[in-house]
Amino acid sequence: MHWPHRYSSLWHMIAAPIVWAIHFCTVYGWTAAVCARADAPGAARFGTGLATLVALAAIAWLGWHAWLQWDYRPHDPRLHDVPTTEARREFLGHAAWLLAGVSAIGVIFVALPAIFIESCL
Amino acid sequence: MTADSRLDAPPLSTADLDDRQPGGVWPPTPAMLAEPTDPHLAAAQAERLNAAWALPRGWRYITAVNNAEVGKWYALAAFGFMLAAGVLALLIRVQLAVPDNDFLSADRFNQFFTMHGSAMMFLFAVPMFEAISILLLPAFLGTRDMPFPRLSAYGFWCFLIGGFFVLGSLLFDAAPSSGWFMYPPLAIEAEGVGSDIWLLGLSFIEVASIAAAVELIVGVIKCRPPGMRINLMPLYAWYVLVVGGMILFAFPPLIAGDFLFELQRSMDWPFFDPERGGDPLLWQHLFWIFGHPEVYIIFLPSIAIAAMVVPTAAGRPIVGYSWIVLSAVGTGFLSFGLWVHHMFTTGLPSLSLGFFSAASQAVVIPTGVQIFAFIATLMVGRVRVILPTLWIAGAVAVFTAGGLTGVMVALAPFDWQVHDTYFIVAHLHYTLFGGMIFPVIGGIYYFYPFITKKKMSERLGRWSFWLTFAGFNICFLPMHLTGLLGMPRRVWTYPGDLGWDWLNLISTVGAFVLASGILIFAWDLIRPKRHQPLTERNPWNAGTLEWAHEVPGQAWSPRSIPYITSRYPLWDQDRIVQRMDAGRFYLPDAPEGHRETIVTSAVDAIPQVAARVTGPAWCTLVAAAFTGGAFILPTFKMYVPAVLCGIFAIASVIWWLWTATARIPEREMRDVGLSLRLPTYVSGSKAPGWWAVFVTMLGDATAFASLVFGVFFYWTARPDFPPPGMPHADPGLTAAAAALLAATWGATRIARSVHRAGRVRAARALLAAAPLMSLAGAAALVGAVWLPGLEPSSHVYPAMMWALVIWTTAHVLCGTIMLAYCLARSLAGRMLPRFDADLWNTTLFWHFLGVTCVVTAAMIGLVPRVM
Numbered sequence: 001m002h003w004p005h006r007y008s009s010l011w012h013m014i015a016a017p018i019v020w021a022i023h024f025c026t027v028y029g030w031t032a033a034v035c036a037r038a039d040a041p042g043a044a045r046f047g048t049g050l051a052t053l054v055a056l057a058a059i060a061w062l063g064w065h066a067w068l069q070w071d072y073r074p075h076d077p078r079l080h081d082v083p084t085t086e087a088r089r090e091f092l093g094h095a096a097w098l099l100a101g102v103s104a105i106g107v108i109f110v111a112l113p114a115i116f117i118e119s120c121l
Numbered sequence: 122m123t124a125d126s127r128l129d130a131p132p133l134s135t136a137d138l139d140d141r142q143p144g145g146v147w148p149p150t151p152a153m154l155a156e157p158t159d160p161h162l163a164a165a166q167a168e169r170l171n172a173a174w175a176l177p178r179g180w181r182y183i184t185a186v187n188n189a190e191v192g193k194w195y196a197l198a199a200f201g202f203m204l205a206a207g208v209l210a211l212l213i214r215v216q217l218a219v220p221d222n223d224f225l226s227a228d229r230f231n232q233f234f235t236m237h238g239s240a241m242m243f244l245f246a247v248p249m250f251e252a253i254s255i256l257l258l259p260a261f262l263g264t265r266d267m268p269f270p271r272l273s274a275y276g277f278w279c280f281l282i283g284g285f286f287v288l289g290s291l292l293f294d295a296a297p298s299s300g301w302f303m304y305p306p307l308a309i310e311a312e313g314v315g316s317d318i319w320l321l322g323l324s325f326i327e328v329a330s331i332a333a334a335v336e337l338i339v340g341v342i343k344c345r346p347p348g349m350r351i352n353l354m355p356l357y358a359w360y361v362l363v364v365g366g367m368i369l370f371a372f373p374p375l376i377a378g379d380f381l382f383e384l385q386r387s388m389d390w391p392f393f394d395p396e397r398g399g400d401p402l403l404w405q406h407l408f409w410i411f412g413h414p415e416v417y418i419i420f421l422p423s424i425a426i427a428a429m430v431v432p433t434a435a436g437r438p439i440v441g442y443s444w445i446v447l448s449a450v451g452t453g454f455l456s457f458g459l460w461v462h463h464m465f466t467t468g469l470p471s472l473s474l475g476f477f478s479a480a481s482q483a484v485v486i487p488t489g490v491q492i493f494a495f496i497a498t499l500m501v502g503r504v505r506v507i508l509p510t511l512w513i514a515g516a517v518a519v520f521t522a523g524g525l526t527g528v529m530v531a532l533a534p535f536d537w538q539v540h541d542t543y544f545i546v547a548h549l550h551y552t553l554f555g556g557m558i559f560p561v562i563g564g565i566y567y568f569y570p571f572i573t574k575k576k577m578s579e580r581l582g583r584w585s586f587w588l589t590f591a592g593f594n595i596c597f598l599p600m601h602l603t604g605l606l607g608m609p610r611r612v613w614t615y616p617g618d619l620g621w622d623w624l625n626l627i628s629t630v631g632a633f634v635l636a637s638g639i640l641i642f643a644w645d646l647i648r649p650k651r652h653q654p655l656t657e658r659n660p661w662n663a664g665t666l667e668w669a670h671e672v673p674g675q676a677w678s679p680r681s682i683p684y685i686t687s688r689y690p691l692w693d694q695d696r697i698v699q700r701m702d703a704g705r706f707y708l709p710d711a712p713e714g715h716r717e718t719i720v721t722s723a724v725d726a727i728p729q730v731a732a733r734v735t736g737p738a739w740c741t742l743v744a745a746a747f748t749g750g751a752f753i754l755p756t757f758k759m760y761v762p763a764v765l766c767g768i769f770a771i772a773s774v775i776w777w778l779w780t781a782t783a784r785i786p787e788r789e790m791r792d793v794g795l796s797l798r799l800p801t802y803v804s805g806s807k808a809p810g811w812w813a814v815f816v817t818m819l820g821d822a823t824a825f826a827s828l829v830f831g832v833f834f835y836w837t838a839r840p841d842f843p844p845p846g847m848p849h850a851d852p853g854l855t856a857a858a859a860a861l862l863a864a865t866w867g868a869t870r871i872a873r874s875v876h877r878a879g880r881v882r883a884a885r886a887l888l889a890a891a892p893l894m895s896l897a898g899a900a901a902l903v904g905a906v907w908l909p910g911l912e913p914s915s916h917v918y919p920a921m922m923w924a925l926v927i928w929t930t931a932h933v934l935c936g937t938i939m940l941a942y943c944l945a946r947s948l949a950g951r952m953l954p955r956f957d958a959d960l961w962n963t964t965l966f967w968h969f970l971g972v973t974c975v976v977t978a979a980m981i982g983l984v985p986r987v988m
Contacts, residue, residue, distance in 0.1 A: 010724065098443060
């Protein structure tokens with residue numbers, strides 16, 4: 001299989017947490033602006049939900065590519081500790097996949113208050 | 122072999138389109154590694170190498186820049202400041218031991234708790250990370266030194282000057298007294314110079330922290346030994362990379378906050394004054410955007426020490442390497458989403474509080490993962506209870522307790538109950554002792570044989586541990602209860618009969634037990650060990666490269682830079698230590714008497730350059746002294762001497778760069794050993810200097826973004842921003858400024874290309890025109906806010922516009938100096954089309970600056986009119 005250059009990139013590995021960060025800033029900024037300027041909790045919650053769906057979709061896409069890059073096979077040793085290009089690529093894939101998981105949890109956690117809290121107070 | 126593990130990887134930028142490419146054999150074959158070296162040749166090489174890396178003697182010793190020396194000074198200075206801050210804590214505890222005590226006056230008590238927190242954070246915890254990293258990272262990576270040794274030395278001297286200045290204020294009864302987070306309006310109204318000492322002194326030290334972050338990030342990315350791919354890097358290096366990145370995004374908001382705060386203190390610009398449109402909450406936001414990641418900036422490198430000790434104690438590789446990387450990176454990110462949990466009681470919308478509460482819960486996941494990985498490693502290994510393991514075990518126990526109370530206070534309703542009580546004091550000391558003090562002391566016991574080639578005492582170490590551990594818990598465990606019983610933080614004294622008396626007395630007793638444990642450690646650390654035998658080379662039988670050190674120590678660090686194929690080379694790689702000693706690997710010689718190191722590619726560590734490294738110098742000390750003057754003198758309103766100091770500081774830095782950086786080498790290519798030939802000069806993204814500019818400017822961009830955040834913050838927080846009827850910036854001048862500065866940016870970029878193509882005269886013409894355009898642009902920018910009469914002390918809106926303009930103008934002046942520097946280098950024959958690193962770095966600076974200028978123009982010219 002041919003692997004493009006981005007599969008050796010550290011930036012690629014941290015793409016999912018960057019999505020988390022963008023989601024967090026968007027949700028916080030949007031809520032602050034809408035609550036302060038318009039006192040519109042409905043709009044704040046709707047925007048949060050929308051941003052969350054977009055973020056989760058992006059993380060799922062990134063996670064899927066990381067999974068492919070990890071190239072998981074159940075019976076192989078998965079230590080990624082040998083000095084080969086494959087081990088390095090699979091290691092970056094594994095780390096990216098795990099980070100996608102944590103980022104997805106982070107996005108869901110951050111979105112939960114919008115389900116339960118119905119006011120701007 | 123795949124394309125990305127070859128020497129001649131496809132070029133990624135025009136800087137790579139060059140005939141000076143690495144050549145020869147890569148990777149080295151086992152037969153080449155097994156070939157013996159000629160002992161006579163090796164002896165001659167060792168002599169030359171020793172001469173190149175020798176420490177300066179006598180009183181010139183203070184000009185040394187070797188990482189081992191600077192790291193030791195740095196660590197000892199930070200430890201000294203820690204002991205001083207610890208004494209303050211003991212005095213605080215004496216005052217609080219009994220009700221209605223008058224051992225300290227209220228004002229002195231305020232100074233003491235403010236300086237206790239500030240010194241522990243800014244003079245101990247963060248600098249200690251930098252010190253230990255400077256001291257150990259090159260050894261972990263089997264390399265000779267950090268990429269910019271003089272920058273480390275400069276950072277250290279800045280830290281030392283700033284530390285003495287800030288802490289020394291206590292002796293003159295002039296120390297800051299408004300708490301370590303300096304909340305306005307209290308800190309703004311505070312009389313005397315205390316607040317200014319805090320703002321300027323600690324900003325100065327933050328500069329040193331950012332310098333260290335740049336150094337460490339570039340060290341990890343570009344100075345790994347050949348073959349040490351990113352999946353083989355020691356875990357410590359992963360943590361350093363993450364923490365370096367966090368410093369870049371956490372410290373700049375505080376620098377931006379300090380900038381606004383000092384403008385208000387000295388010029389009465391009302392950023393935090395609600396009567397003139399300001400808002401004290403902006404400071405809280407900027408402070409805690411720094412302050413919460415700061416906790417993890419302290420915690421992660423200390424837990425990284427545990428990640429180095431645990432595999433040695435277990436006698437096997439770490440379990441879950443990728444999981445620990447996930448944990449470090451994940452914690453690094455999530456820790457930026459927590460800052461408002463310090464502000465739960467400020468009346469923000471509960472929806473917003475919910476976001477931060479949720480993120481505060483989520484960060485527990487990656488933090489927990491690494492603890493489980495350590496426990497798993499210990500479970501599957503065969504554990505030897507060496508002394509460092511004891512301290513690491515204490516760390517895990519104490520930190521876990523602090524983490525659990527952390528989950529409690531992350532819940533907003535619970536926090537409303539205990540906010541600003543001793544419960545918080547207990548929580549933060551559990552996290553910081555468990556997350557920092559215990560692992561760091563464990564790490565010092567572990568690395569002491571590496572650092573000094575002697576061992577510390579096993580018996581004193583156990584005494585120290587048990588006294589510290591017991592004393593800590595006696596002191597801080599009762600504070601949970603004291604807090605739940607309602608005792609607020611930062612009170613000078615309290616009446617009896619509220620149920621707090623005996624709890625406080627127990628805490629005070631515990632504090633002294635704790636102090637006795639730390640004192641035993643301090644004695645063991647510095648007691649003379651002249652008659653003690655030298656340590657064996659690898660006393661703990663560890664697997665990582667630092668234990669290939671030579672006993673007695675040598676200034677060159679490794680005799681030759683190894684080729685790495687394992688995460689634990691000392692366990693897995695055949696006769697690696699003998700081969701390193703014999704000079705079998707890379708750079709075993711210094712034929713021209715220069716200090717050199719190998720620069721490798723960022724991910725796969727393929728050798729790219731044999732780069733020169735700077736040696737001992739006075740200019741770092743001079744630059745640090747004048748930089749200190751520029752920060753310290755404004756505290757006492759001595760603005761003219763401060764400006765002069767600033768000019769001298771810039772002059773000494775220019776002298777330093779002119780004489781020691783981007784030097785044109787004698788030979789374009791160099792044989793580095795094992796039949797590998799590397800270029801000796803490189804510009805663009807292969808060069809460590811280019812990376813340093815990139816990393817610095819990321820931090821700078823964050824500070825600028827914080828100012829932009831300020832504008833939008835006022836817009837959401839205040840109904841009268843911008844106030845109706847207030848004049849706006851002049852549109853014509855703003856547009857002219859944007860056009861001129863964008864033109865400078867373009868001219869710089871074009872100059873780089875035409876210069877590389879050999880059209881030196883055209884490049885010089887552009888480099889002569891660009892500074893004129895940038896100065897004209899800066900003048901237009903200032904005129905845009907000056908001419909319409911924006912009066913900064915009248916309201917926060919004009920003040921904020923002025924702050925943006927001042928920030929950008931200062932940067933444009935800096936960019937102008939860099940352009941003039943390139944022109945001068947070209948005219949002096951020190952910058953040629955084949956040797957153009959200066960111009961590449963200046964262009965990169967202008968990429969960032971160009972964006973800053975355009976955004977500033979939009980923020981003053983367009984955005985307020987839309988608002």
